[in-house]
Amino acid sequence: MKKDVLNAVRAKCLDCCMGQANEVKLCTITDCSLYPFRFGKDPNGNGRTMSDEQKAKMAEGNRKYWEKKKASASEDSLRGE
Numbered sequence: 001m002k003k004d005v006l007n008a009v010r011a012k013c014l015d016c017c018m019g020q021a022n023e024v025k026l027c028t029i030t031d032c033s034l035y036p037f038r039f040g041k042d043p044n045g046n047g048r049t050m051s052d053e054q055k056a057k058m059a060e061g062n063r064k065y066w067e068k069k070k071a072s073a074s075e076d077s078l079r080g081e
């Protein structure tokens with residue numbers, strides 16, 4: 001059901017932009033009520049619900065990613081890159 005609605009919004013946005021997907025991407029009418037959904041996706045989630053355990057695992061993965069990225073950036077700055 002939700003996907004049907006999102007597909008309908010996507011179709012409406014493509015119709016609004018004469019079938020040009022790139023124009024939908026570049027839409028500047030941010031006060032249009034369809035704007036957040038113009039890609040046919042729910043910006044608030046992918047319809048998947050995660051358990052608390054899954055959320056914690058994801059948060060831990062994100063934390064590790066950013067720590068690694070910061071460490072890499074500081075090594076680069078020490079080398080003068």
Ligand code: SF4
Pocket residue numbers: 012013014016017024027028029032033034035036038
């Ligand atoms: S979000 Fe943009 S492309 Fe979609 S209907 Fe509204 S104005 Fe048209």
